Amino acid sequence: MQLDDSDGALDSWARFCALSGELVGGAGDLSVGPRLAPVVADLCARGLATLVRDYFLHNLEETFRNNAVRMFWQKFHPYSSSSAVERIKFCVQESWPEDVLSAALEDICLEKSYQEKCVLVLAHALQSYEEKAQNRKLKAVECSSSLMPRYQLMVSSVLLTTLPLSFPEILNVYFKKKLEELNTMVDASDENDQLVSHELFGQSNVSAWDSKMDIDSQEKVISESCTLVKNIGKVVRDFRCLGFTSMTEDSYSSAIIWLLKSKVYELAGDDYRIPVLGSVKKWIQVVPLQFLHALLTYLGDSVDYDSGLSGLKSPLASRPSSFPGIGVPSQALLRWHMRLEYFAYETLQDLRIGKLFEIIVDYPESSPAIEDLKQCLEYTGQHSKLVDSFISSLRYRLLTAGASTNDILHQYVSTIKALRSIDPTGVFLEAVGEPIRDYLRGRKDTIKCIVTMLTDGSGGNTSGGNAGDNLLEELNRDAENQENADYDDHTNIDEKQAWLNSESWEPDPVEADPLKGSRSRRKIDILGLMVSIIGSKDQLVNEYRVMLAEKLLSKSDFDIDSDIRTLELLKDSFR
Template identity: 35%
Template sequence: MLSSTATEALRSQVASKWQESFSRINRDNPGISGLIGFSEAWALSVQFLYPQDIRVSPPPDADTYERNLIAIRPAFNLVSQCRRLPALLENFLEDMRKNFHFIEAEINEYMTRYDESENTNEIEALVARLVQWCHAWEPPQDLDSLGATILSSYTLNFQTRVFSALPANFTAAFKNLCRSLLAPPPYDEDGQPRQWDSSIHATTWRNFDFLGMMDRYESIIASVGYEYIEQHVLDTCTGEWSKPMLEDLRTWMSDRVVPWMLHVYARGATSADEARTMLQGVGSRFDFHINKTLCELRTREIFNIIIDYPDSLGALTDLRDSLHRTDQRQNLVKSLRNANRKRLLHPGADTKLILQQYVATIKCLRIIDPPGVLLYKVADPIRKYLRERPDTIRSIVASLVGDEDSGDSLLDESEPVQPLQQHEFEDYTDPNWEPEPTDADPEFRTKRSSDVISTLVSIYDSKDLFIKELQVLLAQRLLMLTKDGSDRVERERRNIEILKVRFGEAALQVCEVMLRDMTDSKRIDVHVQSQKTSVVHPMIISTHFWPALESSELVMPGQFQKLAEDYAREFTVFKPDKKLKWLPHLGTVQVEVELEDRTLSFDVPPLEAAFIELFSQKAVWQLDELMKAVGSVARSAAVKALSTWVDHGVLKEDPENTFILLEREEEGGSSGIIRDPSRLDSTPPDVPPVASVQQQQAEQMRVYWKFIEGMLTNLGTLPLDRIQTMLKFAPGYDQSVDQLAAFMEAARREGLVVVRDGMWKLNK
């Protein structure tokens, strides 16, 4: 309970305040005449500001409004003098709240029509209608007594109530309207072509700004621009790789998107320079989005772009430029590695195809990223996979020597021939030295090569494998030559000269010996033929300089044996210090088969010639008898050789494994003879049985198995690196760790050793 002293003080304070307010409102007029005048002014002001339903009572025209404003001005001035404008504003906002249901009803009507038709014109009309309501209820702007506070308070209050009254689906409808303002349909409601002009909807953009929708829905408006850019990039650039598209996209944005941006982001600009300044930020974001969308598209297409190189050079240029702008390098690496794993690095892909794609990848990624960081990251899985394929070296070497049967060359004819490049090392004294890119791995510099061949050869630790494969391939190609193959020898000689530039002369000395053997063979044969004419024209090779040839126990019967002995005798006379060792399973024999009703000529392998020679002794042979007569040959090879003569109609198999010489050609198909010369002609010649590099390596490693077995017996378990270190003390051991690992894995599959946690031991 308050004390009497406090109560009196409060009463005095309240009386003082009441008296002050009364004096201010009454304005020192006699009695309450001033108060009555204020009441009349208050009533007129409230009535003038009262928000009417413009659907029933349309706003007055400009002249009527101006007359009413002149009449009401004294009333507003009086309320202002009495300092009651805040109370007037509060009363006005309360009246607006009570009558806002008029606006809500119209909002619902427009949105209902939009839901039924999905016509954005309804949303455009709704926005225009809301502007009419706002202007109709707006306090007078040209009355100094009201001031700017009441107007700003009204605007904020009106916008707030409008946003709260808009239904949930208005956001999507507004986005559709913005989309139509940016990219309207090509035809109007009457089916006539629409002439697009961004200035047509300038009023709509001003209405958006007036209602505060530009700020409220800024992210939605921006998303419309982003989506429009994305769709245009996808429509115009997908699959278009021949020419750069980035500049065309920027020109398109200047013509179509920038006029739209002026209404959104440069409203209020009074000059071109001011508009340019206002658009700088958003223009940079939209340009970034063009680069980002194009970069993502090209990243998804990168595998096919590489396949289409060099016709896809334009797409590679765009990708290079957009990567600088957006820094999507990691996404590009991930996408290309995934595509390679799914579409390239699997057993169904031919090694030649993988190499072609790898070479194309090298060339394309050097365009996109000249330092080579992207190539280093993408190429690693390809290199590992190629290293595991047994025919990778042969495919690379075949391309190096210009194998016409290998398909498209891996080499670019315009690329100069140069020596294999070694690993690069940092030269910090170089004035042009630059640090590595930030996304480069620690070993990036030391593993980078600049030319394609050096990159391919660097798949393996040593170039010795390529030298050996070169020797094997050259041997096979030389052994397949006929007596008229001098042009081919010269071409092989030119190839070796070119390869000397890459691998060095010392590495190709063995190849030089093989080519010299071809020349010497021809010279020796000319001499022997001059002494004693013979139908035998052998290829004489230096055994120790040629790759190991697969052995055979074939024995040529009859006249073939005598011809060989006669030729060898004449050779010994010419070369007393040397002796011929015949390889009868190699070469080609030109035979002439004389039968009772026909004479046939063929060029056949030695085994087929041996079999038909035996039929000169008797007309019927069993398969086992034939195989025994020519030495030890595989049953499959014998059947294949005899089938050739059956197909030619020279032999007949009847019954099974019994072959009969047909002195007279049989009519019809009762004998089961297949007479299809086209099939015989299309059969590719067998590759001479030169041991492959892998086979040679396997044979070499078997020599060192006893060393490995002794290590594991004495020391128990050993890691691969320790085995490699100890093997280096063995005479002539020159295998790499990878080759040793492959051999140990083969030994594990045979059950000789077991491995656990990288430790190898004998399987006891």
């Protein structure tokens, strides 16, 4: 047969088209392979290898699009074509969308698996010709190696170009439901025993605690959770094979973030007397990280630190200690841990900032919430968000005509104490306190109320101190404690420690007032801040002199010990 024989080429092409149609559109019959190989070899010898490859792939694409893809999307049509109210009804169904997804994935993956076998048949025929041509030192176009990648690209392209707009929403619902189910299992296990949660994903860590647990119940929970994770993993793996890798990861990532946000809201609530950050971080290790570890292991994505992929280590984290039930985490899991913790810090921070006015009203009972907020801000560095939000709350809820001057002053003192815990440098207190001071300067009774707060036995000091102590005595105690602490720091420090301190020195934040030095900022003087509202301590002293005179003239006895003590404290404060 001559290569330029057009009749022979047409005959071979006709036989190739017929055999291709029989193979691709047949009922799963791969016996066409032996008959296809010589026809493919003849066409390749005529220089038609690329045409053979492209035609075969086009045939597969048309069959895949008209059969598998159409049936796949049709299974989700009831949800896609429904209204928003009807979609809610779908979501509340217990087995939806799991049953629909499982059936649809099974059918399309079965069709894809058969088509991959067809691709391998043609690839084998092309490879056989290429090897013979190489042995005979003939020039041949290499098409066999690119056949399967082109097919995989075709599959994902067809699916993504026909994707309904509602499908990402369906995936989100699926992963949310599965993770809620998993979280329910963990919560139920925590009620029975704290150790079970670390075994929910197949990690064996049996100890003497087992004697205190219901073994049958524990094994049932572990078995159910492992089955659940494997089912999720199978869905993720199938979608990856179809080219939905990014969409699937986005879906279960958003589901994990949503569940984490719900957990933070649940634990935080409106009770500011209990720290919640530690509980949130523990829950992250018990539920999302355990789930991700099991999922990544099932998918084969878990990379150990000592593997050859050590170059992928995160530059933001050092080698961590082992997680409960996991051991040394993989790089993928480590990145997830950092991502989830940051989101938890940010979510809790936003919650506490939004309720900061109420938290400060309850201070110091709410000091655990303040401590949580301090840790969150140290991690996120979003202090400006606190300043802007709290100033807005003050202007709308405190600095109004309906608020008494006493209430404003008491809230200001609580604000100073709370923000001193969050930021000992006082940088953000300067920004927050300025609107309060400006507002109080416009009130006529501000000086009188300040003097009353400083000298009255009840003092308005509802937030701390001993009974009968006025605010001035409390402030003097704080000053003495701070001076003692400063003295201890200076007397106990040695040359080596001084050098270490100098190496760890950091500049003040950009929000700091450059007109005020760092030393004055580190020692927050509450009395000085109160006096700064008035503008001069002379005005405060004059007001105190008038008030003391009226008080002494109204006395019916000679009990002036408390007045003498207050006078001495004022003299010490303004010395």
